[in-house]
Amino acid sequence: RDFNERCAQCSEVNWGLTDGGRFYCRSCHNVTERTREVVNAEFISNTRIQTISKGLRKQEKTDGGCEWYVCEGFQLVLKKQAEALETLGVCPQMKDEILCNFWRRYLQKSKQAYCNRPAGETVKALSVCDSSTDVDSEPERPSLLHLSLSESEGDLQTDCSFASSTSRVSESTSVCSGSVDGSLYLMKNQREKLRMTMPMTLSFCYMALLWLREPMTLSDLLRFVVEGHIPYLNVFQHFPEKMKLCGLDLKIFCVESWPVYEEVYNKMLELAAFLDLPRFPDITDSCFLHPDMLCMKYLMEANLPDELHNWTCRVVKKICIGEADFLTLVPGNKSTRNVKYDVLAAAVIVVVLKLLFLLDDRYEWLLSDFAEESNKNNKEGGPYFEFKKWYKVIKCSLDVEQKKLDEERAKYLWRCEKPLFYSAKKKSKVLKRRQMVVNLQNQFGKLSGSVQPAEKPKPSSFQLSWSEENTDGSCFHGHSLKGILQEKCGLLTAMNPAYWLCTVKLCTEKLCGHLAHYREVDFPQSYHFVLRLFSFLLRIQPSYIHDEVCVIEHKLFNKKLCKKSKYNTGLRK
Amino acid sequence: SSHEHKLNFKKSKEVCLSYIQDAMLQKQWKRAAEFLTFYIESLEKDFSTQYVGPSEMIWRIGTEILCHHSHSSVKEFNSFTEQMKTLGVKRYLKVCLEHAFHLLCNGLIDEAYQNLSLAESWRFGEQTAIQDKEMKLIQAYRGLLDYYSWSKQKAILLEHGQDGFEDLSVEQEMHSCFRKAAVNLKEIIKIPGVWDLFVKCYVDLLEFYGDHNEACQVLNEYAYNSKFPANPNAHVYLYQFLKRHGESKKSLISALKILHDIVPSHELMIDFNTMLQKSKKRKKRRLGLEVIFAALDYAGWKENVKAWSCLARQVKQIVISEKHLDWIKQEWNSRKDWWPAFHFSRYLAKRNWQENESLSYEKAVVAGILLGKDCKYFKYVSHQGCKAQVKRFRTLKKFVNKHNPVYLRISG
Numbered sequence: 001r002d003f004n005e006r007c008a009q010c011s012e013v014n015w016g017l018t019d020g021g022r023f024y025c026r027s028c029h030n031v032t033e034r035t036r037e038v039v040n041a042e043f044i045s046n047t048r049i050q051t052i053s054k055g056l057r058k059q060e061k062t063d064g065g066c067e068w069y070v071c072e073g074f075q076l077v078l079k080k081q082a083e084a085l086e087t088l089g090v091c092p093q094m095k096d097e098i099l100c101n102f103w104r105r106y107l108q109k110s111k112q113a114y115c116n117r118p119a120g121e122t123v124k125a126l127s128v129c130d131s132s133t134d135v136d137s138e139p140e141r142p143s144l145l146h147l148s149l150s151e152s153e154g155d156l157q158t159d160c161s162f163a164s165s166t167s168r169v170s171e172s173t174s175v176c177s178g179s180v181d182g183s184l185y186l187m188k189n190q191r192e193k194l195r196m197t198m199p200m201t202l203s204f205c206y207m208a209l210l211w212l213r214e215p216m217t218l219s220d221l222l223r224f225v226v227e228g229h230i231p232y233l234n235v236f237q238h239f240p241e242k243m244k245l246c247g248l249d250l251k252i253f254c255v256e257s258w259p260v261y262e263e264v265y266n267k268m269l270e271l272a273a274f275l276d277l278p279r280f281p282d283i284t285d286s287c288f289l290h291p292d293m294l295c296m297k298y299l300m301e302a303n304l305p306d307e308l309h310n311w312t313c314r315v316v317k318k319i320c321i322g323e324a325d326f327l328t329l330v331p332g333n334k335s336t337r338n339v340k341y342d343v344l345a346a347a348v349i350v351v352v353l354k355l356l357f358l359l360d361d362r363y364e365w366l367l368s369d370f371a372e373e374s375n376k377n378n379k380e381g382g383p384y385f386e387f388k389k390w391y392k393v394i395k396c397s398l399d400v401e402q403k404k405l406d407e408e409r410a411k412y413l414w415r416c417e418k419p420l421f422y423s424a425k426k427k428s429k430v431l432k433r434r435q436m437v438v439n440l441q442n443q444f445g446k447l448s449g450s451v452q453p454a455e456k457p458k459p460s461s462f463q464l465s466w467s468e469e470n471t472d473g474s475c476f477h478g479h480s481l482k483g484i485l486q487e488k489c490g491l492l493t494a495m496n497p498a499y500w501l502c503t504v505k506l507c508t509e510k511l512c513g514h515l516a517h518y519r520e521v522d523f524p525q526s527y528h529f530v531l532r533l534f535s536f537l538l539r540i541q542p543s544y545i546h547d548e549v550c551v552i553e554h555k556l557f558n559k560k561l562c563k564k565s566k567y568n569t570g571l572r573k
Numbered sequence: 574s575s576h577e578h579k580l581n582f583k584k585s586k587e588v589c590l591s592y593i594q595d596a597m598l599q600k601q602w603k604r605a606a607e608f609l610t611f612y613i614e615s616l617e618k619d620f621s622t623q624y625v626g627p628s629e630m631i632w633r634i635g636t637e638i639l640c641h642h643s644h645s646s647v648k649e650f651n652s653f654t655e656q657m658k659t660l661g662v663k664r665y666l667k668v669c670l671e672h673a674f675h676l677l678c679n680g681l682i683d684e685a686y687q688n689l690s691l692a693e694s695w696r697f698g699e700q701t702a703i704q705d706k707e708m709k710l711i712q713a714y715r716g717l718l719d720y721y722s723w724s725k726q727k728a729i730l731l732e733h734g735q736d737g738f739e740d741l742s743v744e745q746e747m748h749s750c751f752r753k754a755a756v757n758l759k760e761i762i763k764i765p766g767v768w769d770l771f772v773k774c775y776v777d778l779l780e781f782y783g784d785h786n787e788a789c790q791v792l793n794e795y796a797y798n799s800k801f802p803a804n805p806n807a808h809v810y811l812y813q814f815l816k817r818h819g820e821s822k823k824s825l826i827s828a829l830k831i832l833h834d835i836v837p838s839h840e841l842m843i844d845f846n847t848m849l850q851k852s853k854k855r856k857k858r859r860l861g862l863e864v865i866f867a868a869l870d871y872a873g874w875k876e877n878v879k880a881w882s883c884l885a886r887q888v889k890q891i892v893i894s895e896k897h898l899d900w901i902k903q904e905w906n907s908r909k910d911w912w913p914a915f916h917f918s919r920y921l922a923k924r925n926w927q928e929n930e931s932l933s934y935e936k937a938v939v940a941g942i943l944l945g946k947d948c949k950y951f952k953y954v955s956h957q958g959c960k961a962q963v964k965r966f967r968t969l970k971k972f973v974n975k976h977n978p979v980y981l982r983i984s985g
Contacts (some may be wrong), residue, residue: 005916008789043669202808214836244666256581256582257580257581257582258578258580260579261578313697406588407592409585409588409607410588410589410591410611411579411589411608411611412585412611413611413614414582414585414614415614415617419617433616433617434615434617436656436659436660437600437613437614437616439608439656440610440613440616440631440635440653440656441614442612443649443652443653444606444607444610444613444635444638445604445606445607445610446644447602447603447604447638447639447642447644447645448603448604448606448607450611474743492947517871539578540578540910541577541578
C-alpha cells in the first residue's frame with residue numbers, strides 16, 4: 001500500500017505481502033527482496049501507519065505524548081528482547097526474520113493489523129464520548145474496568161475508577177490509559193483472539209528459539225529473564241519518551257511476578273496453534289535440545305561421571321524419545337504429548353540414577369561403601385565413583401547456591417527509575433514517593449557497610465561448574481562406574497537388580513492437571529535430593545520433574561506393567 | 574527457605590522482611606540496613622491492605638537500626654524521621670511524639686521542645702480530631718518540658734536570691750513557664766491513665782504557688798477515682814503530700830490503707846505499721862500486725878532489720894500485755910508451715926548472726942515467741958549472743974524462757 005515502486009517485471013504497482021513479509025507483485029507474482037521493515041518503521045497496517053511513519057501523529061497531549069496502540073508497545077518489547085537474545089549469542093536471524101514474522105502473523109490473525117478492518121477501529125467508538133454526556137454519569141467505562149481486572153490488583157481498580165470519574169469524559173483518547181486502546185485491550189472477550197500479555201512475549205521468544213533450534217532451553221530463557229539479561233521487568237523503560245504509559249497500560253505492561261515455566265510453555269503451544277504454524281524444524285540428535293545432548297550438559301553440570309551418558313542414551317533409545325517425530329513440535333496436534341526438553345533430559349538422568357543406584361536410602365550408600373573399599377585397594381587407574389562423596393560435594397554447593405538464591409529473592413527490586421502513574425493527577429505524588437524512596441535507599445545503603453556490586457553477573461549457560469584440574473577431587477566427571485556394574489552376556493548391566501516405580505498408575509492430566517502427585521515425605525531422601533538438584537538447575541518445582549520421571553518409567557516398564565506380573569517394584573511409603 | 578521458584582512483588586517483600594527481622598534479632602545492624610534498602614521500594618505500592626503497611630514497617634525498622642547502628646548520628650535520625658512524617662498523615666503525630674522521645678533520650682531538650690511545639694500547631698482537617706489522643710500527649714510532654722524550664726528558672730532565682738540579687742526577668746520567665754506547664758499538665762491528668770510524672774510535677778507547681786487545696790484535690794482524684802487504673806504510686810504521692818503538710822495521723826493512715834491492699838510489700842509499710850501500732854484504736858493495732866506480717870512474707874524483706882524490729886516490738890508488747898494473743902495466733906496460722914524454713918532455718922541463723930547481729934536479735938525475738946525457746950533459730954542465736962556476752966541476748970533469753978507457755982498457746 002505504501003510501497004509505490006513499480007514492479008521490476010511488469011511495471012505495475014499492485015503489491016501484496018507474502019507470509020514471509022516480502023512484497024510480491026499481484027500481477028506477475030514477482031517476489032521482491034524488499035520487506036516491510038525497509039518501507040516503514042512500524043508494522044501496523046492501516047491508515048494509521050502512514051501518519052505514524054510520516055510523523056504526523058496527533059500531538060494531542062500537552063505533555064509531548066503521542067497516540068500509540070498496545071500492540072506497538074508489545075512490538076517494542078519483543079524487539080528489545082530479541083536484541084538482548086542476540087547479545088547472548090542467538091543468531092540475528094531470530095530477530096530479523098523469525099520473530100518478526102511470527103509477530104506479523106499474530107497481528108494478522110488477531111486482526112490488529114494487516115487486515116481490512118483492524119479490531120482497533122472499534123476502539124474509537126468506545127473511547128470517544130459524546131461531549132453531551134453528563135460529567136456525573138459514567139457511561140460504560142467503570143463497568144468495563146470492573147470486568148477487565150481479573151487479577152489481584154484491586155487497587156488499580158480503585159485508582160482508575162477515581163480517575164475516570166473525576167476527569168472530563170469528553171476527551172477523545174481514553175483517560176484511563178496512555179495507549180489509545182488500553183481499556184479495550186483488557187476486555188474479556190479478547191480471549192478468542194489470544195490477547196497479548198507480557199508472559200506471552202516470552203512465549204514468542206521461546207517459539208522463535210525453538211524454530212531455530214537455538215541452544216537455549218525454556219528454563220535457560222526464564223533464568224536469563226530473572227537475572228535481568230533479557231528485558232521483561234520494567235521493560236517500558238525502553239519505550240520512547242513520547243509513548244506515555246498510565247492507567248490501564250500499567251496493568252498490561254507492568255510485571256510484578258517472575259514468569260512461570262508452565263504458563264509460558266502452554267501459551268507457546270496455544271500460540272503456535274493459533275498462528276497455524278506448520279511442523280517445526282526437526283529436532284535431530286545433533287541438536288542441542290535432543291535428550292542425548294541435554295543429558296550430556298546436565299550430567300556435566302551435576303558433576304556426574306561422563307560414563308553415565310551411555311546409560312542415558314540407552315534409556316532414550318529404549319523408550320524412543322530420541323525420535324525426531326517425538327521431539328519435534330507439531331502445533332495443534334493434541335494427540336502427541338508436547339515435549340519439555342529440559343525437564344525430559346533431567347528426568348532421564350534421574351531414572352538412570354535410580355536404575356544404577358536404586359536410591360532407596362540404603363542401597364546407594366552400600367554401593368558407595370563398596371566403591372570406597374575398592375578405591376582404597378586400587379590406586380591405579382581412575383577412581384571409582386562414590387555416591388557418598390558426590391552427595392557431600394553437591395549438597396554443599398547446592399546449599400550455598402540455594403542460600404544465595406534465597407537472598408536474591410529477598411533483595412529483588414521491582415521498581416525502576418522511570419516511575420509509573422495511574423493518572424496525571426497522581427504524578428506529583430508518585431514522583432515525591434520515588435524521591436523519598438531513593439533518599440531512604442541511599443541513607444540505609446550507606447549504613448549497609450559493604451560496597452554494593454551493581455554489576456549483574458555475566459550470563460552463563462552453566463550455573464555450576466566443576467573442573468578436573470581441582471586437586472581436591474571434587475570433580476566426578478572422569479570417575480568410573482566400574483564399581484557398580486557387572487558384565488552379563490557381554491553386556492554391562494547394573495549390579496542393582498531392583499527398581500521402584502514412582503507411581504503405579506499415572507493420573508489423567510485432564511482431571512487434575514498432573515500426571516502424578518509428589519510429596520516429599522512419600523519418597524526416599526536420596527530421590528528427593530536428586531530432584532532438588534535439578535529443580536534448582538531448572539528453576540522449576542520438583543514435582544514437574546517427578547511427573548516426567550513417572551512418564552518415562554511407565555514407558556520403560558510398559559510391558560511389565562501391562563502384564564501385571566510379579567516384579568521387583570513397589571510403591572515406596 | 575522454600576524451594577519455590579515462583580516469585581511476585583508481595584512475596585518477595587515478605588521474604589525480605591523476614592531477613593530484616595532475623596538480622597535485627599541477631600543485632601546485625603549492617604545486614605538489617607542492607608536488606609532494608611531492598612524493602613524500601615514497597616512504599617511505591619503501599620495500599621495498606623495489610624494491618625501494618627510498609628510505611629509503618631519502614632518507620633519502625635529504620636528507627637531501630639538508626640538507634641543501634643554505630644555509624645548513625647542524631648542528624649541522620651532527624652532527617653529520616655522528617656521523611657517518615659510526610660509518609661502517612663494518619664501517623665503524623667505519633668511519629669512526632671516518638672521523635673521527641675528520641676531527642677529527649679539523647680539529651681536534646683531544646684530540639685525536643687521545638688518539635689513538640691511544631692507538632693502542637695499541626696492541623697489537618699478531620700485527622701486533627703482523630704489523632705486527639707496523640708495531640709494531648711504532645712501537649713502534656715510540652716507541658717512537662719515547660720515545667721523543666723520552670724524549675725531551672727526557680728533554681729536560678731534561688732541562687733540569685735541568696736546572693737541578694739533580684740531578677741525580675743527570670744521571675745517573669747518562671748511564671749510564664751508555670752502558666753504554660755500548668756495548663757497542659759492539668760489537662761492530661763484528667764484523662765484516666767498513669768501519669769505519675771505529670772502529677773508529681775503539677776503538684777510541685779501547685780505547692781510552690783501555695784495552692785494546697787488544688788494539689789490535694791488532684792492527688793485525691795488520682796488515687797481514688799475508680800476510672801483510673803490502680804496505681805500504688807498515686808497513694809504514695811498522696812501520703813507524702815499529706816505528711817509534708819502535717820496532716821493528721823488518721824488521714825495518713827487512710828492514705829496508706831489501699832497501698833497495703835495493692836502492694837503489701839511496699840517500703841512504706843514500715844511507716845504504716847509504726848503509725849498503726851501507736852494507735853489507740855484496737856482495730857488499727859490489729860491492722861498493724863497484719864501489715865507487718867504481710868510485708869515480711871516477701872523475700873525482699875528477709876534481711877530488713879527495721880521491719881523485724883517492728884514485728885518484734887509489736888509481738889513482744891502483745892505477749893507482755895497478755896491481751897490479744899489470738900491476733901498472733903491468727904496471723905501465725907497461715908504462716909507456721911513455711912515461715913520456719915523461710916526465715917528461721919539453722920543456716921539463716923548462722924548467716925544472720927555472722928552478718929548482722931541486730932537482724933539476728935530482732936528475728937530471735939520473733940522466733941522465740943512464735944516457735945518457742947527450743948527452735949533452731951532462737952537456740953543458736955541466743956547461745957551465740959550469750960557466748961559473746963551481749964547483754965540484750967541474755968535479757969532476751971530470760972524473756973523467752975519466762976513466756977514459753979505462750980508459744981504453746983500460739984502454736985496450739
